[in-house]
Amino acid sequence: xxxxxxxxxxxxxxxxxxxxxxxxxxxxxxxxxxxxxxxxxxxxxxxxxxxxxxxxxxxxxxxxxxxxxxxxxxxxxxxxxxxxxxxxxxxxxxxxxxxxxxxxxxxxxxxx
Numbered sequence: 001x002x003x004x005x006x007x008x009x010x011x012x013x014x015x016x017x018x019x020x021x022x023x024x025x026x027x028x029x030x031x032x033x034x035x036x037x038x039x040x041x042x043x044x045x046x047x048x049x050x051x052x053x054x055x056x057x058x059x060x061x062x063x064x065x066x067x068x069x070x071x072x073x074x075x076x077x078x079x080x081x082x083x084x085x086x087x088x089x090x091x092x093x094x095x096x097x098x099x100x101x102x103x104x105x106x107x108x109x110x111x112x
Contacts, residue, residue, distance in 0.1 A: 012088045014081075017100075021108040024100075026089070030082045033067030036089055040104060059100050061090040 007019045015028045015036060026036045038059050047054050063086045065079065093100065 009092075011092045012085050014085045015089050019103065019107040023107055024104055028085065030085060031078055033065060033078075034082045035062070035064040035066060036082075036086060037062040037064075038093060057101050057104075059093050059097060059104065061086070061093050 007021070009017045011017065014030055015026065018025045018027050024038075026038065028034070028036050030036070038061050041058050041060055042055050043058050044053050044055055046052075063082075065082075068075070
């Protein structure tokens with residue numbers, strides 16, 4: 001499958017964000033037992049200039065483990081590896097909130 005580069009944002013060697021033109025997806029090669037995703041939520045902030053509370057959209061990273069990881073051996077190494085890549089993913093989301101929200105609302109890029 002060919003993925004156009006404007007539809008993929010590489011986060012690390014193992015994690016990327018992909019747009020299928022309809023919504024954003026997280027793709028990774030960390031293993032089926034690990035889920036990396038994001039959710040869109042809202043937060044309220046106080047606007048000092050306008051003296052009003054504004055609601056802003058935010059993207060929050062999600063990390064889940066759906067399988068047992070042994071405390072020694074390969075399972076623990078895979079978990080540590082997944083956590084390192086999740087930290088990179090989490091930092092990318094924090095650093096690129098505004099850009100990701102624009103992409104979230106326009107995943108097909110029709111308005112670029």
